[in-house]
Amino acid sequence: MGGSYAGLFAARVLSDYAEEVVILEPDVIGADGIGSRVPQRHQLHALLAMGLVQLEAWFPSITQELVDGGAPLGEGDDVQFYLDGRLKAPLDGARMLGATRPFLENHLRRRVMSLPNVRLLRLLGRGLVFEGDRVAGVATEAPDGSSREVIDAELVIDAMGRSSRLAAWLSGHGWDSPVTERMDLDLGYATAAFERGGELGSTVIAHSSPGPASGYLPTLTEAGALAAVEGDRWSAVLAGYARDRPGSDADAFLARMRQCVAPLREVADNCAMIGDVATFHFAAGQRRSFSRLRRFPGGLIVVGDALCSVNPVYGQGLTLAALEANCLAAYLRSTTSWRNPAVGYFRRAEAVVEAAWQISSLADLAQPHVTGPYPPGYRLTRWMADMVTTASVIDPGVNSVYMDVVNLLKHPQALRSPKVIARTVRVLLAS
Template identity: 40%
Template sequence: MSKSSIFTRIATTSPPQTRQRLMRRALVLGGSIAGLFAARVLSDYADEVLIIERDTADGANPRPGVPQGGQVHALLPGGRIQLDRWFPDFSPEAVAAGAVEVSMNATMRMYMGDRPRSAIPRRADGQDVTLLMTRPRLEYLLRRRVEQLPNVSTIHGRATGIHIEAGRVTGVTYEPAGAVVGELRVGADFVVDAMGRGSRLTEWLTAAGVPVPKLERIPIKTNYVTTVIQAANPDALPPFVGFHGAPQGAATGLDGAVILTENGKRMVVLAGYDTDRPTRDLADLRDRATRAYPPPFAEALQDGSVIGEPVSYHLADSRRRDFDTVAEHPARLVSLGDAVSSFNPVYGQGMTSAALQASALAAYLQAGPDLDRPALEYFRSVRTVVDAAWQPLRIADMAQPHLAHLRPRHYPMLARFGNLMLTASQRSVKVRQQLDEVSWLIAHPDQLSRPSFVLSVLTNGLRREPADSKSQN
């Protein structure tokens, strides 16, 4: 089966149908977005699902376990589709709780300092729709839905190790939150590592003498600052404004977004790379927005009152581990979400990728696998999901000067074609839709290499016409 076919099967909009008991107890290590999706999937296949998570969620404040929780988080349309697939009517529930539902085709997106990409009609299938809300609110609503499942419960504590017997995982040790009893052990028939970038699973496996996959890193050195504004006029700007580009003469590229969230709050994020670090000083941020960003950014920072202080975050690298490369991986143990791959956050791929990896877990379990063998089929599907985000973003990140030494030999050709795609997307609805489907993790990037798409890019990208051409080719 081709990668595109595997991705299409995973990213389906069809509601889950199969419910079969394959295990008595499943454990999910970590109760963040990835862990909550995993728990929902496992609830169809286990008598009991236990989530081990040390933090509580109140819907208003970032959890200690999510240090970037106060930053802008984007849920791509592909992620919104999986939310409503696994949690029916989640979108209207979120909107009732203050989330903003928006068609991405009605948003303002700007690239390389050009004019905003012109809007195109909202898709009849609704696959261009996303939800705008803060990370704490999204996680709170999702956790509430998971906790309503009759066979799912939460243990408040921190996982400290795994137990392996005869090549398969049999349980986990953990420290209960606030307790003085020390470590406890809980048995399991299946374990999901959803502990994020800080997962210690590979340490535990190494200590047990089990090979682990190589960690691949791209030193993106992303620096960003988010300012939360109580907007005086929430309708003055589109609900989502995105920018990717570089001012003339700049040493590095810039990224940014202005997002309307619940209760009329607007989040403004300004991002730089390498040694370019936005400060947390509001006057500096306003000056930076005025000098280097399109007008909506400065307007957003002036429209209303600032809530709290601007918060900064630095991410040293994108990273991934391809677990399908290790045949000796213990049976009944899988990883999901940031524990597998963590992307440059400015592209907003993380939560959507986690949701799709959970759907890959469902497809794996639905096939009725031999659980006493390593879940390599699952990991191969996860690799397809990760590649769908990783490969295009890797090429985009290579534009940063401090990553020039990592550029492949054919990078100039790839960069040239990427610029042609952006130009063609201004002139052709079909090119725009196919490019968006890949960017939103609805379709696999392979569709961008099809001869018909390449021809359309070349035809629309090279011709001497204004960018607001109404061509529908």
């Protein structure tokens, strides 16, 4: 259920194990890759380094295909991260692709739909069909409500995004509902496209965020990012919380870009805006936990935003969907029957989600308007994270581990290793 990024990834994994994979997706996605049901597709989507690794692992040569289609691949100095307005030391191994979400997803969709045992039905999932203690199918409806049918299935995957109705479907049949954690964020996003020439040389990604020096507030520089994308365009995004949310007025967008770091200022001053500014309001991060439920049916998996949807400023969503697909593959390899509750999958996936949640929630909780929930030991963790973050601006060694964690290549635990702590102390004492 759901044929967007997470559903497509899950279908790719399933195609290795199932006779037939049926994707239920009610949206009509045009050649522009947009459709009407996933409004955030208009926003700039960064693909973290781990996301690119996973994409290539499941879809060999897709990076080259995307590059051939016009998406620039940034390496080393082409990828620039600023913290509190200061450019961080370049990373030797940095590798990020500049592409819009529709372009990236369209390539993924084409690859998945070319698999011989995958097909797509333009249907809306309306509920689950149970047989004893397992899911045996999906009750569906045509998007215009004209017809209903049940699709039998041995394994059902919820990839319906953050507003998935799965919890209500389960409790409606007497099963346990997932434990849901929510963090109110009140985040505003605005994205605009610009014509791209040679104004920034080989720059592919420029990302700027407030950090410890500004108390995580946009006092030293506005939060924003820029990506060189297919079609010789720049895609620029601005982000802000609560009363600081960016609006859709083009002049205000340009004025705010000029309060940002040099690459965004440069583009605002020298490049023509294409089309309108698209805005998005992200009210809250949320994650659902299934691994400890007592009454949960067999034959049911949850992936993507339906499982966890974190603050988008950290660019984790697409990469999480890919990592959860890996968890699905590991589960399918390890299990002898899909009829049992997929506890093994949920344990793995929730461990991956926990790592991403730790990274994003730690920074989110530094925002004065965010009021929790605070994890145990928050103050100490926050203090240590601020030290490491500050050192990462000065020292390439600390920055390398820091960026690996941000890119989901390493677990956040890596930032608490004695080696990183010792180096952080040395760097800060010497500065």
